[in-house]
Amino acid sequence: RPAGDTRLEALKRDAERVAAALAELAGTHSDDPARAVTAGRIRAHIKARRQRERFFDAALFADPVWDILLDLAASRLEERPVSVSSLCIAAAVPTTTALRTIKMMVDRGLLVRRSDPADARRTFIAMGPATARAMESCLETVLNTPGL
Numbered sequence: 001r002p003a004g005d006t007r008l009e010a011l012k013r014d015a016e017r018v019a020a021a022l023a024e025l026a027g028t029h030s031d032d033p034a035r036a037v038t039a040g041r042i043r044a045h046i047k048a049r050r051q052r053e054r055f056f057d058a059a060l061f062a063d064p065v066w067d068i069l070l071d072l073a074a075s076r077l078e079e080r081p082v083s084v085s086s087l088c089i090a091a092a093v094p095t096t097t098a099l100r101t102i103k104m105m106v107d108r109g110l111l112v113r114r115s116d117p118a119d120a121r122r123t124f125i126a127m128g129p130a131t132a133r134a135m136e137s138c139l140e141t142v143l144n145t146p147g148l
Contacts, residue, residue: 016129019134042070049061062093064097064098064101067090068098068105068111072087072135073135083122083124084124084125088102
């Protein structure tokens, strides 16, 4: 195995450990079941974000990485696989931009691709383990910010 691959794996492990330690130090995990991060709460957050488009040009709010992560986080809680085409829609940007963004996220190790065993033409996308943990901690914080 090339030395670069071993170093990259070591860096990923270090990043996962740091993310877990930060989440623990921040105390971001809510024990209140009413404040638990659920797929429904994430989907409500997505819907609220889309309401901005009633008042302002949607292009002002293009944030495909965050939209992709939100959709994948909700789908993960629903235990529902997400196809590339579905994720392109969730990204709320032109398809070419969404595909470029997905590729960049896969290349950076944030997302993983999996072939659909039932249909070789379809590919599923999921968050990598470290990304899933980071999103869980992030959403605990974002959705449970006092006053929101």
